[in-house]
Amino acid sequence: MTFIEKLRCLLTFGQGVALPLPEIKPNQSPFDLFQQWFEEANKSGILLPEAMSVSSVAQNGQPSSRMVLLKSFNEEGFVFYTNYGSRKHSELQQNDKVALLFHWNILQRQVRIEGTIEKLSVKQSEQYFHSRDRGSQIGAWASKQSQKLSYDDELKDRVSHYEEKFAGHEVPLPNFWGGLNVKPHYIEFWQGRASRLHDRICFEKQDQCWQQFKLHP
Ligand SMILES: Cc1cc2nc3c(=O)[nH]c(=O)nc-3n(C[C@H](O)[C@H](O)[C@H](O)COP(=O)(O)O)c2cc1C
Incomplete structure (x- = not known):
C-alpha cells in the first residue's frame, strides 16, 4: 500500500486496511480465526462488538433481519437468547436456515455466517437466565x-x-424463553483493503471438514 493510500484509509474511516492481514494456514480453524477477530473487535473500543444481525426467512419467502447479542460461541456454534414466541423463532421453526452478520466498522471487518438453528437445552438456558x-x-x-x-x-x-x-x-425461566444455537456450515471473513481490493476468506463445511477458499471482492 502506498503512503497516500495508507493516509487515505486512515483519514477515511478505513483504519482496518492499515492492519496486517491475518495469516491463514491451510488447516486454519474458522473458529480460532473468529476468536482472534472477536478479541480484536473487543479491544478496538467498538460498542457492543457482540451485536450481530440474525436473518430468517418466512414461509412465503420474505426474509427479515434483526440485531441480537452473541452470548457464547465454540465449535458447536454461535449462541443468542430470545423469546421462543417471537417472529424470529416462529420463522426459524418453519425454516431452520439462518444467517448471522457482524460488522466491526473501525477495523473494516465483516463476518458472515450461514447455518441452521437448534434450541439450547433448558438447563443451558436456565444457567444463562439466572446470570441476568x-x-x-x-x-x-x-x-x-x-x-x-x-x-x-x-x-x-x-x-x-x-x-x-x-x-x-x-x-x-419462562418456558417461552431461551437460547438458540446457530450451527454454521459457511463462515466468511471480509477484510477491507485499499481501492476496494478487499480480502474474502471463506470456510465451507463439507463431510465434517472445513474447506477454505478466497473470493473476488
Ligand atoms: C444491539 C441490539 C441487541 C439486541 N439483542 C437482542 C437479543 O439478544 N435477543 C433478542 O431477542 N432481541 C434483541 N434485540 C431486539 C431485536 O433486534 C428485535 O427487536 C427483537 O428480538 C424482536 O425481533 P422479532 O420480532 O423479529 O423476533 C436487540 C436489539 C439491538 C438493537
Whole structure:
C-alpha cells in the first residue's frame, strides 16, 4: 500500500486496511480465526462488538433481519437468547436456515455466517437466565415479544404483575424463553483493503471438514 493510500484509509474511516492481514494456514480453524477477530473487535473500543444481525426467512419467502447479542460461541456454534414466541423463532421453526452478520466498522471487518438453528437445552438456558439481572428476568416474562400491544401501558402493567408474582422468590425461566444455537456450515471473513481490493476468506463445511477458499471482492 502506498503512503497516500495508507493516509487515505486512515483519514477515511478505513483504519482496518492499515492492519496486517491475518495469516491463514491451510488447516486454519474458522473458529480460532473468529476468536482472534472477536478479541480484536473487543479491544478496538467498538460498542457492543457482540451485536450481530440474525436473518430468517418466512414461509412465503420474505426474509427479515434483526440485531441480537452473541452470548457464547465454540465449535458447536454461535449462541443468542430470545423469546421462543417471537417472529424470529416462529420463522426459524418453519425454516431452520439462518444467517448471522457482524460488522466491526473501525477495523473494516465483516463476518458472515450461514447455518441452521437448534434450541439450547433448558438447563443451558436456565444457567444463562439466572446470570441476568432481575429486571431483565422480569422483562422476559413481561414481554410478549413481536406481538401487538393491546394498549399503551400493557407492558408496564405486565412488569408490575410479574414483579408482584415473583416478589421474594427467584424468577423462574419462562418456558417461552431461551437460547438458540446457530450451527454454521459457511463462515466468511471480509477484510477491507485499499481501492476496494478487499480480502474474502471463506470456510465451507463439507463431510465434517472445513474447506477454505478466497473470493473476488
Ligand atoms: C444491539 C441490539 C441487541 C439486541 N439483542 C437482542 C437479543 O439478544 N435477543 C433478542 O431477542 N432481541 C434483541 N434485540 C431486539 C431485536 O433486534 C428485535 O427487536 C427483537 O428480538 C424482536 O425481533 P422479532 O420480532 O423479529 O423476533 C436487540 C436489539 C439491538 C438493537
